Structures are given as structure tokens and as C-alpha cells.
Amino acid sequence: MHKILMIVRREYLDRVTKKSFWIGTAIFPLLMVLLSTAPILLTQLGGNTQKKIALVDGTGKIGPLLERELADDTLADKTPKWVVESFPPGESIDATRESLHARVRDGSLYGILVVKADIEAEDAFRFDTKTVGDFKNIAPLQSSLRRAVMALRLEKNNVAIDKATLEKVMSPVELEPFEVGKAGGATKKDFMTAYFGTFIFVFMLFMTLLVYGIAMMRGILEEKSSRIMEVLLGSVSPNELMTGKILGIGSVGLTQMLIYVLTAGVMRIALASMFAGNQVVAGMLTMLSPARLAFFLIFFLLGYFMYVALFACVGAVCNSEQEAQNLQAPVTWTLMLPMIATIFFVGNPDSTASVVLSLIPIFTPMVMFMRICVQMPPAWQIALSIVLTTGATWLLFRAAAKIFRIGILMYGKRPTVPEILRWARS
Numbered sequence: 001m002h003k004i005l006m007i008v009r010r011e012y013l014d015r016v017t018k019k020s021f022w023i024g025t026a027i028f029p030l031l032m033v034l035l036s037t038a039p040i041l042l043t044q045l046g047g048n049t050q051k052k053i054a055l056v057d058g059t060g061k062i063g064p065l066l067e068r069e070l071a072d073d074t075l076a077d078k079t080p081k082w083v084v085e086s087f088p089p090g091e092s093i094d095a096t097r098e099s100l101h102a103r104v105r106d107g108s109l110y111g112i113l114v115v116k117a118d119i120e121a122e123d124a125f126r127f128d129t130k131t132v133g134d135f136k137n138i139a140p141l142q143s144s145l146r147r148a149v150m151a152l153r154l155e156k157n158n159v160a161i162d163k164a165t166l167e168k169v170m171s172p173v174e175l176e177p178f179e180v181g182k183a184g185g186a187t188k189k190d191f192m193t194a195y196f197g198t199f200i201f202v203f204m205l206f207m208t209l210l211v212y213g214i215a216m217m218r219g220i221l222e223e224k225s226s227r228i229m230e231v232l233l234g235s236v237s238p239n240e241l242m243t244g245k246i247l248g249i250g251s252v253g254l255t256q257m258l259i260y261v262l263t264a265g266v267m268r269i270a271l272a273s274m275f276a277g278n279q280v281v282a283g284m285l286t287m288l289s290p291a292r293l294a295f296f297l298i299f300f301l302l303g304y305f306m307y308v309a310l311f312a313c314v315g316a317v318c319n320s321e322q323e324a325q326n327l328q329a330p331v332t333w334t335l336m337l338p339m340i341a342t343i344f345f346v347g348n349p350d351s352t353a354s355v356v357l358s359l360i361p362i363f364t365p366m367v368m369f370m371r372i373c374v375q376m377p378p379a380w381q382i383a384l385s386i387v388l389t390t391g392a393t394w395l396l397f398r399a400a401a402k403i404f405r406i407g408i409l410m411y412g413k414r415p416t417v418p419e420i421l422r423w424a425r426s
Helices: 002-016 019-044 062-070 093-099 101-105 135-156 163-170 191-225 228-232 236-275 277-286 290-317 321-340 342-347 354-356 364-372 378-407 419-426
Strands: 053-055 083-086 109-117 127-129 178-180 186-188
Touching: 002 236, 019 053, 019 191, 019 236, 053 062, 053 093, 053 342, 062 083, 093 101, 093 109, 101 109, 109 135, 127 135, 163 178, 186 236, 191 236, 191 290, 191 342, 290 321, 290 364, 290 378, 321 342, 321 354, 321 364, 321 419, 342 354, 342 364, 342 378, 354 364, 364 378, 378 419
Parallel strands: 053 083, 053 109
Antiparallel strands: 109 127, 178 186
């Protein structure tokens, strides 16, 4: 036991005493916040300049209606955001549209809006522009066009209605979802809150399990290639060495996770006091509930011990990074698949597929945690998943110890998968 503790201490201190560990610990949550907020902030940039569009109107009536709808969209200095330049369709509406492409290319026109004479046709509306991804400007233009077309349809059917009444009739219905809790009551929470609240935690699980698993694999490869492993095995047994490495690196990961959990707990308390009574914030703060943070640590540990044992086996049987990359791919994919399917598990937490996959040990850490984040499963399912994963990890450790003992001193040709399985059964 003393030798194992010495290895744990060496592995732990070798990592936590480095500046890179603390810098990485601080940067990761900041990076997550940046990745989640940057797209929203970037959409606020641009779009603050006047846009000139060409309107090729086959109906001859959409122009005034569209200009009326666009008049309400103004810039910060109250000048109109949209300038509409009308063009007659001529003999061919398509030829007229193509003749204006040069002005779109040189930037004098933001785009060309084409409305055919038959507004009920499938291809009645078309917008040609250089920036088709500019949804911040194209979406409002589409909304204004929709209202203008609606007004034209009402006019054709001899229905007289003013703009205010039309907007009231066409105003969208906002359905506010509330999550019913098991303890009673309901908290306002929408799909995006549930999805991103789950995805952030799942992404953290994915990254930490992958990073520490690869750290274990590379550490073994480095010591194996430099023959340090042979020196170490002169003082400790292969089982003691593997156990010490797993516990040492696991302690580093646990330290990092505790820092994140404690930080999240402090943030929850601070935000709850700052926005007391705000239902939207209350719904978001359920992401940082004590139960969720506790389960995050539990499933991190379960996932860590399972995956780090698998990566240790990869490092023990390989002789170089190139060999290890090929062999680690199946292990990495078992981590990636649940994360890729997050949207399914968030939308169907109690489906048969979700329940079954959450009870398969290799998928349990991520899938069961997703289900807990969205809709708390029955207690027996959580308990069963923990028992099954713990049992599978114990069996995996026994197999990994055998593979590690044989493979750690093998050099030259990489063993085949049947040979590795034979070592595990020996």
C-alpha cells in the first residue's frame, strides 16, 4: 500500500504543481462561457448600416405594402434601415433579376427581392444576395414581406383591415413551458435551457474523461519508450504501478472537478440572491442544483475509472503514439456517441432507448447523467446504473491489470485484439 501511495503522490504532485494545470483549470470554464455567449454577441455586431434592396414586383402592388412594413425598422439615428428601389419586371422577370446581379456584386445593392405575379406559386418569392447567412437582416425582411403579402391577400378578398389590427391578428402565440417538479410546483424552463444546461455538463464530462484518459495513455507510452518503466517495475509490481497511476491522475481530475463544482455552487448562491423571484433565472439555476452537482461528481468518478483503465490498456500494448491513435479510436467513440446524441436524450429522457443505454456501463456516466439533468429517473434505475457500472469497472480493472502486466514489457510488434483478449482472460 505504501508503494501505491508513493506513486499516487508522484503522479498527483507532478501535475498539480505545474502552472499549466491551474491555467487550464481557469481557462476551461471561461472558454465554455465564451463559446456559449460569443455567437449571441457576434450576431449583435453588424447590421447597423442602411440596406438598399431592389424590388422586382410582378404583382405591381407589393411595393407600397412592403415599404410600409419596412418603415418601422430604423437605425439608431432613426433613419430608415431599408431603402427599396423598385424595378418593372419587363418582358422577363428573371432577365430583369439577372441584370441587377452586377450591382449586388459591386455592393451598391444588398439584394434583389423578386415577387412573381402569382403570389400563390411555390417559387413566387426569391431573394438574391451575397450574404445568404446574414439571418439577422434577412429574417426581418422576410417577416415584413410576409405581412405585406398577407395584406395583399386580404385586399384581393375584399377584406378591409388596418395595419394595427392586422398585426394583432398575425401576432404569434408564445407558449411558455414550465417543468413540473417531483416535489410539487413548476419552474419556467424551455428546451434551449434544458439542452444547453445539459450539454455544458456533458461536454465537461467528455473533455475531462478524454483528457485524463489520454494523459494516462501517453504517460505509460513515454515511460515505456524511455525504458523508465523497467526501472519502476524493479521496485513495484505492475498492479501497484497501474493502481497508483490511476489513483494519482484521478486525484488530479477530482481536484479540478471539485474546483468547478464549488465555483458553480458559489455562483448559484450569488445569482439566486441577485435575481430572487425571477422565474427565468430560477429555471436556469436548476442547472446548478446541489443534487445535479453531486451526481456530476459521482458519474465523473465512475466514468474516470472505467475509461482510464481502457486507456491504460491501450498504452500498455502499444509502442508509439501512432499505434495508440488507431487503438484508442473505439474507446473515444464510446465517449463521443452519447454527446453527439445529446439532443435525443434531452427530448426523450424516459424512452426505452434512453433507459437501456443508461444501464449499459460503458454509456452510463454520460447517458444517465443526461437523464438526471432533464428528468430525474426512478431511484432504482440510478442505483442500478451505479451498481452495474461499479461492477463492470471492477471486472475491467482485473482484465486491465492482466493486460498491463503482460503488455507493459512487450516491445516490437503490437499484439492483435484476440491476443489482448486472451491476456485479459488468462
